[in-house]
Amino acid sequence: MLWENDVIYEEKEDIGIITLNRPEKRNALSKGMLSQLADILYKIANERRVKVVIIKGTGKCFSSGHDLKEILSSDLHDAEETFDIIKRVMIAIREAPQPVIAQVHGYALAAGCQLVAACDLAVASEETKFALSGINVGLFCFTPTVFVSRNIAPKRAFELAFTGDMITAQEALKWGLINKVVPREKLEEETMALAKRLARHSLSVLEAGKKFFYRQLDLSWEDALECATKTIILWSQRKEVKKGITAFLEKK
Structure with a gap:
């Protein structure tokens, strides 16, 4: 303390x-x-x-x-x-x-x-x-x-x-x-x-989500969608994401 x-x-x-x-x-x-x-x-x-x-x-x-x-x-x-x-x-x-x-x-x-x-x-x-x-x-x-x-x-x-x-x-x-x-x-x-x-979630996911959430609020929906698309493409390839998806699909 x-x-x-x-x-x-x-x-x-x-x-x-x-x-x-x-x-x-x-x-x-x-x-x-x-x-x-x-x-x-x-x-x-x-x-x-x-x-x-x-x-x-x-x-x-x-x-x-x-x-x-x-x-x-x-x-x-x-x-x-x-x-x-x-x-x-x-x-x-x-x-x-x-x-x-x-x-x-x-x-x-x-x-x-x-x-x-x-x-x-x-x-x-x-x-x-x-x-x-x-x-x-x-x-x-x-x-x-x-x-x-x-x-x-x-x-x-x-x-x-x-x-x-x-x-x-x-x-x-x-x-x-x-x-x-x-x-x-x-x-x-x-x-x-x-x-x-x-x-329950990893700090890296919480951090990325928080940054994106506030950033997209100030964008037009077209720019927000473009930003979201680029971000999710990159995040979909991260090891921890693939591990999480695999665990979900295997019901772990």
């Missing part, structure tokens, strides 16, 4: 678990916490010891967003550092070879909602509330909107960003922000079960 004051990291078999650990501050994303989170994500990606990553929070909520007291006291240089670091976190999640799952409870607000949206999958407990609440204090959720608007329909994303209102876990599920809603007491169990379903 790796302890980094505001972030805890541990591994259970093929699954890495990152815990946001500022419960007294509702896991507000301070510059220090974000820096630790980015470092751990890059370490996980480089070491390649686990196949799936879970991000969760301690205490009463997943994350209330940026540490507003820190932003209030910041100058331009401090603000630049803070928002560059969270950009680094978002890039680390997206570029990691491992699928990243958000395990969400309580509240996921503003940058906390951004963190959920940036993860590849998300499981939330029934009582969870989501919001792009920055507009309520005059700081529009510019960076969170980037990821939320790529998870849900534009008009829904606009509604979240421009009202600052909270939505329920069931609404977040219906809108496409999360994958599953479960009772609070089942949250850890259900998230781990999803992680294990992914971890």
Whole structure:
């Protein structure tokens, strides 16, 4: 287990678990916490010891967003550092070879909602509330909107960003922000079960699939199909693919 004051990291078999650990501050994303989170994500990606990553929070909520007291006291240089670091976190999640799952409870607000949206999958407990609440204090959720608007329909994303209102876990599920809603007491169990379903596959397949998935989203369907065709041709000739097909055909 790796302890980094505001972030805890541990591994259970093929699954890495990152815990946001500022419960007294509702896991507000301070510059220090974000820096630790980015470092751990890059370490996980480089070491390649686990196949799936879970991000969760301690205490009463997943994350209330940026540490507003820190932003209030910041100058331009401090603000630049803070928002560059969270950009680094978002890039680390997206570029990691491992699928990243958000395990969400309580509240996921503003940058906390951004963190959920940036993860590849998300499981939330029934009582969870989501919001792009920055507009309520005059700081529009510019960076969170980037990821939320790529998870849900534009008009829904606009509604979240421009009202600052909270939505329920069931609404977040219906809108496409999360994958599953479960009772609070089942949250850890259900998230781990999803992680294990992914971890059955090789990291090389997970990595290639994740890279392709996000790349093709930005292409026209013709270019995406061309990219997919070239990729599957090459992958069909890999030894591990032929081994897997042979085992399937032989019912192994």
